[in-house]
Amino acid sequence: MNFDGLADYLQQMEKCGRCADCAYSVKISTAKKHVSLPCPIRNVLGFETYSARGRIIILKKLLEGELEIDEDIVQWAGLCLTCAGCKETCLAIEGGIDVPAMMECLRRELVEAGYYLDAHASIEKNVLEKFNPYGEDHERRFEFLNPTPIGEKADVVYFVGCTSSYRRQEIAKATVDLLNKAGVDFTVLEDERCCGSTLFRTGFVKTAKEFAKHNINQISEVGAKTVVFSCAGCYRTFAQDYAPLWNGKKVKLMHIVEFLKRLRDQNKISFASPQRVRVTYHDPCHLGRHMNVFEDPRSLLKSTANVELVEMETNRRYAHCCGAGSGVKKAFPDIALQISKQRLKEAAETQAEILVSACPFCKTNLVDGADGLGIKIMDITEFLANNYTEESTIMEELERELTLGQRFAKYLDNHPKIFADLVPDSVVDFSLFDTLENFEDEKPPLEVFHVVRTEDGITVQEGKANAADVEIAFSPKAVENLISSSDEKQYAKRFGKFYNEPTEETWIDFLLNRSTRVLIRMGYGKFAREAGILEDEDAY
């Protein structure tokens, strides 16, 4: 058979140096990156056949015509979570070699040629017949949500998704509850159907696209400006798989965590736990790696009074998958369960009482694997709805005097020339730590904000960026000194001194989130020079 689509990835495949980072790397201490054995399937099955390096070797042989399509190939193609842990770990090309996209492409071409797993075909059958992958009654989809507005004109559509409609109704109820409490004018679609996520992921793309068109039309009819999702899979599908199908329609797509964070920032909602609780957060692949939303859920949890957020060993862009995605749970339930148990072990090691996630599918698989572990598993919507409070915890902060971090942010805002050499869309986190040890031990910063280089200047934004290129850490004394600089030149000189000759009181350090080579090409080399880091004292 022909692999015309897969052939488009050949150039990427040839950039694989077979270093095996995608299978075996642990970068926590050597590079302060929370990578630990990135491929969940390989971790469970042991053999490298399932890691990205192994997959590229096999895919190249398929393209060279040296492998016949048989049951082994179809099974192997189906047994990938497309979680993108490998892609995120890979440094060979900017953004990483896209093995998940290659696997999805292969699955599509296999399905088109009549090769697929029966379990995946049964999902398509259910979606075609019942408009949801579970084969449940379509007419009863939103029965549990009464009296939520359905099919009305509204600015905001809440796209519920099949799993929250039929298997995790508590998530839909909590989401509706939160939207109501925040006074949001919203509706759900009168005829919401499966978003097609699992079909896109497993290769049944033709059918998935039909459902995409239906959902897009439904949204257009309501006239919504914003669509909100509590399902990470639906969100990713709308944002990425539907992208070519919107035909210029302007609709803002937001996961509920982004939407709630905006409301919280506008002081329209607040959260407080009645008692102290230790929580850890599991990044859903489709929200994190696929959509770059890492910090908003954390920001919501951290701003909930009495909540202590602790991180698992792998987190954010290197978080292990829960094991459910890409049709794996349906076709290989035992493997999905083993992966879930490994993720839950990481959660248990944090000694958190509650494991919070932001995807109904993650919740389902984590609950399935949690037997006897004694950790409570909740979706973030449930957690926040339970901890909603009428009392504002934000205003008090706003009313206070400007903090050191805020004064630093203001200083940078007034001196955009500091960032003039960076290419647009460069993002830098600025974090204040009381000691260098706290930065090195990855303790939470005292304050954090980030700067985004725009086409014509910079914007300074609160909190950690979802995907910063570099995190620069400062001691408070260093910041006080820097913001008293008369101009950019003096700022640069001091910056260089604090970085090159750190003392216990005045120090600057950094953490690189991209390779040095890429950063230098983005202008960070010049930035470093302007900031005084590369200063050659003999030359001046």
Place this chain on the structure above:
Amino acid sequence: MLESAEHHPAYDELVSISGEENVRDGKLDLLVYSRDASPFQFDSPGVVVRPGCTEEVAEIMRVANGKKIPVVAVGARSSINGAPLPRVSGAIMLDLTRMDYLREVDEDTMTVTVGAGLRWAELIHLLKEKGFKLGFRGPYGGNAGTVGGSLSGNSIGCGASRWGGACDSVVGLEVVLPTGEIIRTGSGWNPGSKVFARYSTFNDLTGLFLGDHGTLGVKTEVTLKVYYTPSGVAFADYGFESIEDCAKVMHELQRRKLAEELVLLGDKNSIELLANSYLDFWSGLECILAVIIEEEDEELANRKKEIVDRIAKRDGRSLGTFLSKAHWTDMFNMVQPLFDSGFWYNTCHLRPISTLPETVKGALKIFEKYDVKGRGMNWIISALGVDRSYCTGWITLFMGPSENRELMEKVWGELKQLELSTGGAVPYWCGPLWERECLSRVSPAFHNLLRKIKGVLDPNNILHPTVFGL
């Protein structure tokens, strides 16, 4: 899930030893395990087994020896020399990555004992949590590279400037012999002793298995030296206008043993590839030397940096600390971004530092002769200070588009000849990367001794047959 083909003559025995879930002989599995990170490819293994402990390895060796089936022991196969690839058909591949445990950190004797399949980066992580560091940290591919794999191949890499290569950090080994017996080397020859001293009582049998490319035994456990995590770290980058000046400074710093890591970037193209904007603000920049210092406390580290500074600035200029710091704090991640320039062809070897300029100039002539850049290929020239006073020569080619393969192999061959013919260089590992060149140079007496040793330890020649021409 993939099923095994169950064709291999030892399949049933392997399943009974290591369990069905740890044995595979399906075609896709064998295909994947026929490659490492080099361009070489020979035969696929006949079956892959992932033993979980030394006893399983011993049992497998007894089965293989009884049936005279070849065995190739491997780690993560991140090697760039082809060494772990089977050269004969039907071999049992022992994938030791399941043996990735940390047995013990012994603060009494400052050693750590680990399973041979443990990755360097993971070992560093586990040690850091306990307040220790390694001397030699691992090869530059240490994210995936295993301790056992590096010892089989005489690896050089992070920390080698101060502590020497992988094998220099070994105190003792546990080895399964081809006939299935298990031995402990160093002070471990005495069952009542800890493995705390390498040279003790008898010959240094540890050395017999270091750099052996897996031909004499299967290393299952390794005891390495450890040190306390230092609190003083200093960094410095220096720029030079010629390779002669840069090599001169590197030589002096290495002789004085001042650096934990001393890395040289050897020409303008290499700087362009790794740190292009450095060339924008210094037009005459030809080479960069990155220096990393680690000491017990900050005062000591800073004092050492002052000495380094004084020496380096005689012929070079300070470039701040960005590259050395990025290199050290993003350990094992410097090479991978270069894959963007195409698949890599390496020529790693050892040489006296004084011979670097001649080699670099010779390499640049070859690149010019074949218009390497014009054809879409690329290169990086670097060197790492090692042990007392020598260095690695790391001249790596990147193929660019795969149509360049034929030309690439020609340039590669010529470069390897140049390297071995200048300054008495020797490869630190062999593998198919260097084997032909080395076997054509090795003295008959030396090779005969290797053959005799191999014959005694491995009478049926089952361990990695044909390697080293044995």
